[in-house]
């Protein structure tokens with residue numbers, strides 16, 4: 001079987017992780033420009049000032065993508081390039097840059113898939129309370145509209161937010177992402193709600209413009225499974241799925257929050273400040289949301305605990321996705337299991353977890369349209385005789401694409417696959433050590449680009465539409 005004709009084979013990146021040019025051509029400061037410069041926040045104090053200099057090398061990079069046969073490129077727009085202070089004047093140079101990127105993609109027939117928010121918030125808004133302040137909702141709606149009007153004639157696929165669970169958890173509970181707060185549960189839930197409202201506003205604006213494209217959101221997809229058949233651990237997995245998945249997916253797809261979480265928040269005095277009008281907006285926008293993007297790397301294996309959590313602060317090395325942390329409410333813990341396989345960064349490799357998770361989604365949300373907007377292997381790639389032989393990455397992607405194929409044959413509505421990442425880039429907290437790309441970037445040699453083994457492999461998969469998988 002070949003993948004269906006309308007299935008898109010792509011790869012992804014994010015503005016802060018590739019662009020650099022942090023203060024060029026009128027760009028404003030983002031929260032990451034500031035946060036990454038606080039000593040100790042990132043591995044070896046790396047930051048995105050230069051990143052892989054995609055801002056100046058986008059032509060070369062997109063040419064390589066075309067050579068690889070990429071059908072679609074998922075990238076994000078840096079809000080502070082478009083509106084430097086978040087909600088004031090528009091920076092024409094910023095618009096021009098993304099126009100160039102989009103046109104360069106279209107020149108080769110590559111479909112641009114655009115994320116509006118991949119974590120880099122204008123610092124001016126962050127300083128005023130960021131996602132906790134409702135001003136940011138209005139600002140986002142305006143920014144989204146500016147992007148739709150500037151790029152919407154050529155961009156027909158929009159993602160509002162990337163992984164709300166990650167930037168809110170790390171930002172308001174764990175202190176590992178901006179704004180660096182610890183254990184602020186009230187703000188955490190408020191920020192998530194404000195993001196969902198901002199998403200809903202953007203969906204409405206987009207549909208009112210009648211540009212006839214599609215709009216959705218991307219969430220981390222981290223389905224939780226009990227470590228065994230014990231009742232208490234099965235309860236833990238149900239609890240984890242409600243807080244980590246349904247809290248994030250329900251308001252987008254069903255237009256309402258899961259009552260299991262709502263009731264608990266009420267009891268604890270953690271209910272966000274939400275208005276009737278906002279709740280109605282969520283309900284209305286859910287009917288117009290076109291798809292959900294899933295970033296799948298690993299499932300969660302969970303066990304019940306009963307702990308009083310003094311502080312949810314976690315150190316950088318524990319904030320990078322490795323299991324072992326207790327949940328903020330002390331109800332469960334994620335665990336590493338002896339019979340599972342893990343990457344060098346401790347992320348479980350499990351294509352079965354992927355398939356089981358997709359079935360769980362289908363059960364809860366029916367036939368919603370899905371894209372895999374990220375999936376890939378973070379590794380330190382071996383270089384042998386000058387060649388980058390990233391065989392484990394090929395194996396990883398092969399396994400996951402094979403699962404997608406069977407999911408499609410089971411009737412799961414999957415429309416595209418975006419490997420993370422198209423090119424080696426800056427990891428938020430891990431510097432350049434953790435590589436994900438099909439294209440290698442030589443940091444010792446003027447950021448020169450080089451094709452990896454996986455580049456040729458993926459090209460072949462695309463050419464044959466996955467027939468051999």
Ligand code: 8VR
Nearest residue numbers: 014162163426427428429430434
């Ligand atoms: C996703 C993010 C993306 C990347 C990939 C890989 C990190 C990284 C944490 O959660 O959308 O930006 O972020 O995962 O892992 O290493 O930079």
